[in-house]
Amino acid sequence: MTIAAASSRRTTTALLVGPAAIFFVLLLILPLVVVVIYSFGERAPAGGYAPAFTFANYADLASRGKAFLNTLTLAPLGTLLCVVIAYPLAYFLALKASERWRTLLLVLVIVPFWTSQLLRIYAWLLILGHKGIPSFLALIGFDDVRLINTPFAVLVGMVYGYLPLMVFPIYVSLEKLDRRLLEASADLGASPWRTLWQVTLPLSLPGIATGSLLVFILLMGEFIIPAFLGGGKVFFIGNALVDLFLQSRNWPLGAAVSLGLVAIMLVTIVIYMRFVLGRGGDRRVALM
Amino acid sequence: MRWYASFIYFVLYLPIAIIVIYSFNAGRYAMDWQGFSIQWYFKAFANPFAMNSLKISLTVGLWTAFLATIIGTLAAIGLERMRGWLRQVFDGLIYIAIMVPGVVIGIATLIAFVTVFKAVNPALAHMFGEHAPKLHMGLPTIIGAHVLFNLAVVILIIRSRLAGMDKSLIEASGDLYATPFGTFRQVVLPLLAPAILAGFLLSFTFSFEDFIIAFFVAGPNSTLPIYIFSSIRRGITPEINAIGTVVLVVSLTLLISAQFLLRGNARRPAGGARA
Amino acid sequence: MSKFDDTSMTSRRFMQELRRYQKGSVSRRHFLGVTGLGLATAVLGAAVPGLKPRPAFAAEDLGDTLNFTTWPNYFAQSNLDDFTKKTGVNINVSVFGSNEEMLAKLQAGGTGWDVFVPTNYTISTYKGLGLIEPLDLKRLPEFDASSQDPRFVGPGTVDGTIYAVPKDWGTTGYVINSDKVKGEMTTWKQFWDRTRGDLSGRVMVHDYQLTTIGNALKYFGYSFNSIDPKELADAEKLLIDSKPHLFGINSDYQPSMRNGDAWMSVCWTGDASQLHRDIPAMQYVIGREGGEIWTDFYAIPKDAPHRNAAYAFVNYMLTPEVNAKEILAHGYPSTDAKTNALLPKTVLEDPILYPAKDLLANLEFGAAATLTNPMRAEIMNRFKSA
Numbered sequence: 026m027t028i029a030a031a032s033s034r035r036t037t038t039a040l041l042v043g044p045a046a047i048f049f050v051l052l053l054i055l056p057l058v059v060v061v062i063y064s065f066g067e068r069a070p071a072g073g074y075a076p077a078f079t080f081a082n083y084a085d086l087a088s089r090g091k092a093f094l095n096t097l098t099l100a101p102l103g104t105l106l107c108v109v110i111a112y113p114l115a116y117f118l119a120l121k122a123s124e125r126w127r128t129l130l131l132v133l134v135i136v137p138f139w140t141s142q143l144l145r146i147y148a149w150l151l152i153l154g155h156k157g158i159p160s161f162l163a164l165i166g167f168d169d170v171r172l173i174n175t176p177f178a179v180l181v182g183m184v185y186g187y188l189p190l191m192v193f194p195i196y197v198s199l200e201k202l203d204r205r206l207l208e209a210s211a212d213l214g215a216s217p218w219r220t221l222w223q224v225t226l227p228l229s230l231p232g233i234a235t236g237s238l239l240v241f242i243l244l245m246g247e248f249i250i251p252a253f254l255g256g257g258k259v260f261f262i263g264n265a266l267v268d269l270f271l272q273s274r275n276w277p278l279g280a281a282v283s284l285g286l287v288a289i290m291l292v293t294i295v296i297y298m299r300f301v302l303g304r305g306g307d308r309r310v311a312l313m
Numbered sequence: 314m315r316w317y318a319s320f321i322y323f324v325l326y327l328p329i330a331i332i333v334i335y336s337f338n339a340g341r342y343a344m345d346w347q348g349f350s351i352q353w354y355f356k357a358f359a360n361p362f363a364m365n366s367l368k369i370s371l372t373v374g375l376w377t378a379f380l381a382t383i384i385g386t387l388a389a390i391g392l393e394r395m396r397g398w399l400r401q402v403f404d405g406l407i408y409i410a411i412m413v414p415g416v417v418i419g420i421a422t423l424i425a426f427v428t429v430f431k432a433v434n435p436a437l438a439h440m441f442g443e444h445a446p447k448l449h450m451g452l453p454t455i456i457g458a459h460v461l462f463n464l465a466v467v468i469l470i471i472r473s474r475l476a477g478m479d480k481s482l483i484e485a486s487g488d489l490y491a492t493p494f495g496t497f498r499q500v501v502l503p504l505l506a507p508a509i510l511a512g513f514l515l516s517f518t519f520s521f522e523d524f525i526i527a528f529f530v531a532g533p534n535s536t537l538p539i540y541i542f543s544s545i546r547r548g549i550t551p552e553i554n555a556i557g558t559v560v561l562v563v564s565l566t567l568l569i570s571a572q573f574l575l576r577g578n579a580r581r582p583a584g585g586a587r588a
Numbered sequence: 589m590s591k592f593d594d595t596s597m598t599s600r601r602f603m604q605e606l607r608r609y610q611k612g613s614v615s616r617r618h619f620l621g622v623t624g625l626g627l628a629t630a631v632l633g634a635a636v637p638g639l640k641p642r643p644a645f646a647a648e649d650l651g652d653t654l655n656f657t658t659w660p661n662y663f664a665q666s667n668l669d670d671f672t673k674k675t676g677v678n679i680n681v682s683v684f685g686s687n688e689e690m691l692a693k694l695q696a697g698g699t700g701w702d703v704f705v706p707t708n709y710t711i712s713t714y715k716g717l718g719l720i721e722p723l724d725l726k727r728l729p730e731f732d733a734s735s736q737d738p739r740f741v742g743p744g745t746v747d748g749t750i751y752a753v754p755k756d757w758g759t760t761g762y763v764i765n766s767d768k769v770k771g772e773m774t775t776w777k778q779f780w781d782r783t784r785g786d787l788s789g790r791v792m793v794h795d796y797q798l799t800t801i802g803n804a805l806k807y808f809g810y811s812f813n814s815i816d817p818k819e820l821a822d823a824e825k826l827l828i829d830s831k832p833h834l835f836g837i838n839s840d841y842q843p844s845m846r847n848g849d850a851w852m853s854v855c856w857t858g859d860a861s862q863l864h865r866d867i868p869a870m871q872y873v874i875g876r877e878g879g880e881i882w883t884d885f886y887a888i889p890k891d892a893p894h895r896n897a898a899y900a901f902v903n904y905m906l907t908p909e910v911n912a913k914e915i916l917a918h919g920y921p922s923t924d925a926k927t928n929a930l931l932p933k934t935v936l937e938d939p940i941l942y943p944a945k946d947l948l949a950n951l952e953f954g955a956a957a958t959l960t961n962p963m964r965a966e967i968m969n970r971f972k973s974a
Contacts, residue, residue, distance in 0.1 A: 034394070037391075037394075038391045038394045038395060039391075040391075041387045041388060041390055041391025041394075042387075042388050042391035042392060042395070042403070044384045044387065044388070045384050045385065045387070045388035045391075045464055045468070046388075046403075048384065048457075048460060048461055048464055049403075049406050049410070049461070049464075051457070052422065052457050052458060052460075052461040053406060053409065053410055053461055054406075055425050056418070056421035056422045056424070056425035057409075057413075057421055059421065059424055059425040059428055060417075060420075060421045060424065060425075063424060068962050070960055071691075071695075071713060071716075071717055071959075071960045072691065072692065072695060072960070072965070073695055074424070074428075088970055088973075089970075089973045091973055091974050092973040110321070113314065113317055113318075114317070114318055114321050116314075117314050117315070117317070117318045118318075121314055121315075128572075130318075132568065132572075133322065133325075134325070136329075136561070136564075136565060136568075137325050137326065137328075137329055138518075138522075139560070139561055139564035139565065139568075140329055140332065140557050140560065140561045141522065141537070141538055141541055141557050141560065142522060142524070142538075143524060143538055143541045143542055143545065144328075144332050144541060144553065144554070144557040145328045145329065145332070147545055148327075148328030148329070148331045148332050149328055151331060152327065152328065152331070154844075154847060154849055155844075155847045155848040155849040156847050156848075171789055171835070171849070173849060174835060174836045185324070185325070185328070188321075188325065189325075242411070242412055242414070243414075245414055246413075246414020246415055246416050246417065246525075248416050248525055249524060249525070253545075256835070256836030256837065256838060257795055257834075257836050257837030257838055257972060258831070258834060258835075258836060258837065260972055260973050260974075263414065263416040263525075264972070264973075265969065265972070265973045266416050266417070266420060267416065268969050268972060268973075269969055270420055270423075270424075270529075270692065271689055271692045271693070272686060272688045272689050272692060272795075272797075272965070272968070272969070273688070273965040273966065273968060273969040274688065274691065274692045274695065274965065275962070275965060275966065275969070276424060278966075279420065280424075283417045283420060283421065286414065286417060287412075287413055287414075287417060290412060290413075290414070291412070294412060361652075361653075361678050362678070362680045423696065427696055427697060430697070431697075449697065449698040450697070450698040451698070532697075532698035532699075532700065533655070533698055533699060533700020533893070534700075543682055543683065546660070546683045546684075546685075546840065547660075547681060547682075547683045548660070548661070548683075548840075548843075
């Protein structure tokens with residue numbers, strides 16, 4: 026390529042990428058830099074940020090240990106439950122449902138997503154509250170069952186809220202499956218379970234990986250579900266953060282907790298991707 | 314298997330059914346059925362704050378979708394042409410944007426904006442005196458924060474589509490004396506069209522549904538999710554159920570009509586590059 | 589109000605009708621028709637345009653929106669609707685469960701609030717941070733300092749300037765559902781002990797540092813407003829011990845009390861009134877060790893976008909007739925003698941609204957230091973994160 030052509034190529038590239046770059050700098054890098062700076066600051070007398078340089082906030086992270094723990098146990102658990110519940114459904118849709126119904130059933134999975142998540146979670150508040158399921162249980166003799174404001178309620182909310190997001194990637198990779206492989210496996214004498222375990226599951230792993238990564242990321246940052254269904258008793262990092270900024274007004278500590286959360290997520294995701302996608306190479310995770 | 318699927322669908326739709334059914338409740342409180350009534354639909358439409366927040370959600374959603382799709386598509390194409398460390402930095406930024414939880418993005422954007430505004434506003438007042446523009450949180454800040462996240466999503470979608478594209482088509486177009494721009498317009502763009510559409514729809518959905526980022530950066534404005542949230546705090550009336558039902562029905566209608574349109578398009582051969 | 593000397597009706601009857609009109613008992617049309625003013629002013633108005641009667645509030649343009657920030661279950665919707673009918677201003681209500689949340693939002697800026705309801709201990713801090721503006725009392729003719737109970741008006745004045753006018757006052761105790769909670773409850777000791785005992789899983793506390801930490805301090809007999817590190821440490825330990833036994837941490841506890849999920853909750857006067865009115869089994873208890881007595885105020889943030897509407901609204905809500913309707917609806921006692929004069933005896937003698945003197949004696953007003961003290965904020969956040 027001639028020098029002129031090369032530099033004009035560079036200009037075009039710069040123009041193409043430029044606007045996006047500006048967005049990233051102004052709205053991602055700048056805010057994150059501000060957060061890092063704040064995390065070394067001190068709480069201003071009435072709340073907010075006072076310039077300083079101290080590691081005290083990071084030292085204080087341990088005091089929020091329970092919230093970190095809650096998030097780190099319930100988020101992966103929720104993801105796992107989501108996979109376990111979504112997989113059979115995706116399997117059914119991809120391999121068992123008749124052509125006619127398939128699109129409709131798929132659409133029916135995603136339609137709940139089109140109602141406000143807030144409203145759907147609020148509906149669960151009613152279902153799990155005293156006048157909902159517990160009142161049914163009381164009829165058959167289980168008195169005083171408390172379902173709301175428990176980790177159970179939060180799990181239900183999480184699985185419910187993100188099920189569609191998990192079903193789709195798994196469906197996509199199952200759908201691409203070559204049926205003949207399944208037939209061959211059966212022909213070679215494998216039981217249906219063995220086929221599932223040794224053929225279907227491994228081949229649909231990319232879908233499972235995509236879905237669980239997506240859901241995991243979203244669950245780690247959850248705020249609404251623990252807020253509504255946890256009633257202040259099940260606190261996620263997201264809740265601790267909202268409280269630190271919108272009630273305690275301890276911005277430096279909030280900044281440190283945010284970075285703590287991001288760091289934990291980075292580590293978990295890298296480990297996960299290494300584990301699931303195998304060693305070596307940089308596999309890009311396609312979202313769709 | 315079928316039982317399992319049916320059970321899942323039942324659980325999936327139980328809350329939705331509750332929302333829809335109680336939107337027709339004559340009484341004020343949920344779980345307290347007092348007869349059938351459609352009064353709440355009228356009340357919802359007459360409620361200026363509910364309608365305003367719906368309008369704002371739509372405005373923000375559309376702006377976000379347009380900006381994210383256009384800027385994202387261009388960036389994805391540009392990124393394909395880049396090599397070296399700059400490309401890696403970009404890739405890193407895209408993954409960071411996706412990975413950072415919404416609550417952190419919301420908070421970070423809020424404190425960054427507040428800090429910048431606190432610094433810039435006095436300077437503006439100094440320069441322009443009485444009628445200085447005063448920067449504050451508002452629609453542009455929500456749109457900005459939403460575009461950032463959706464930009465990353467769009468770039469990833471377009472990029473994976475580009476990666477799967479048959480490069481020989483582009484070469485062929487070049488061999489046939491098409492200008493780079495012409496190639497872009499007549500070969501690349503049509504092939505990318507489904508991905509661009511997907512990016513647009515996804516961006517709009519994420520933006521319309523988003524609560525946590527908007528909660529922090531909306532300033533005095535209220536998007537629909539923010540309005541619903543504060544209604545739940547205020548003491549929910551079936552008005553909210555009515556609004557939720559309407560949104561559901563509208564999106565269902567859009568989805569179904571999109572389905573029909575796409576089916577019509579599918580008859581025609583893909584690409585359309587004729588020698 | 590215009591006063592026309594019209595001799596075709598007695599002046600007494602005129603004043604009666606005028607008062608009825610002012611109270612909202614009759615429409616403007618009725619008033620004008622019955623007093624003959626309608627016809628008179630129509631005629632005069634045609635001749636002298638400046639004399640046409642104006643609606644009560646349209647001295648200035650109020651705009652069409654008012655952003656009102658308040659607490660849960662704290663106003664009569666009918667009063668707000670009336671205001672909208674009279675002025676055409678739509679009221680957008682936001683609800684918060686603690687002063688700290690309101691402060692955080694105001695500090696972040698750009699809230700768009702026009703009127704909000706701060707509690708007595710916050711006002712000096714708001715003034716110090718430059719978040720509220722002095723009130724122009726000329727625009728609040730209904731505020732009459734002489735008819736206000738002096739115990740409660742004080743905190744609204746900072747350095748001699750009035751920044752906030754009283755809305756109502758109240759106490760903080762706890763409410764029990766006596767159908768489920770057996771035995772006599774009179775102290776905070778009982779509250780916290782039974783929370784960890786037989787009432788485990790059925791108790792709520794406020795998502796609000798002042799009352800939650802304050803009433804934990806009362807368990808030990810410390811001051812409600814203590815910022816002493818040792819005392820706070822004791823309170824924190826109590827809170828963290830109690831947390832597994834709580835049903836929830838929420839300042840909007842009425843729904844859970846009503847539907848039976850919670851049987852006992854830290855509670856403000858008015859919520860207890862409302863609950864007791866609908867469910868007589870609900871009893872209000874003021875701990876013998878003490879607790880909080882408070883006053884809530886109306887204040888206008890600096891940079892309120894609809895200042896005219898804000899003044900009109902506050903003035904409207906301070907009108908004795910309107911205020912009386914408020915009290916009857918939300919059940920918090922009024923600071924204003926003129927309003928009290930309009931209330932029925934049953935309300936004025938209600939022990940929930942007006943607790944016995946010996947119980948009141950131990951109550952403390954919240955202290956400004958608790959709002960800004962970092963330890964109290966930190967303890968609250970740690971407690972919730974635990």
